[in-house]
Amino acid sequence: MNDSNPADGNGTPEGGESREPMPIWFFVGLILTAYGIIIVCSAVLVDIPDRVKQVTAVAPGIWWGTVILAGGIAFLAAGLKGRRP
Numbered sequence: 001m002n003d004s005n006p007a008d009g010n011g012t013p014e015g016g017e018s019r020e021p022m023p024i025w026f027f028v029g030l031i032l033t034a035y036g037i038i039i040v041c042s043a044v045l046v047d048i049p050d051r052v053k054q055v056t057a058v059a060p061g062i063w064w065g066t067v068i069l070a071g072g073i074a075f076l077a078a079g080l081k082g083r084r085p
Contacts, residue, residue, distance in 0.1 A: 026079025029072045036069025 043061025 029075030
């Protein structure tokens with residue numbers, strides 16, 4: 001085998017420690033967080049100029065965007081927690 005190859009015969013790095021892949025929850029959280037930010041920003045930019053006082057009462061985009069954003073942050077935290085030893 002070639003000595004310049006960083007992996008041994010088992011496909012692990014030289015130290016013998018294999019890196020765990022990122023949990024799926026991290027990527028789900030990343031997508032939900034991005035969607036939540038987009039939905040909240042678009043709801044705020046569209047609704048606030050028209051109805052400043054009643055925006056939270058009638059704007060489902062703000063409420064659903066906030067729920068999706070909170071869920072995304074929770075999944076991100078779960079994904080990062082699952083990766084730590």
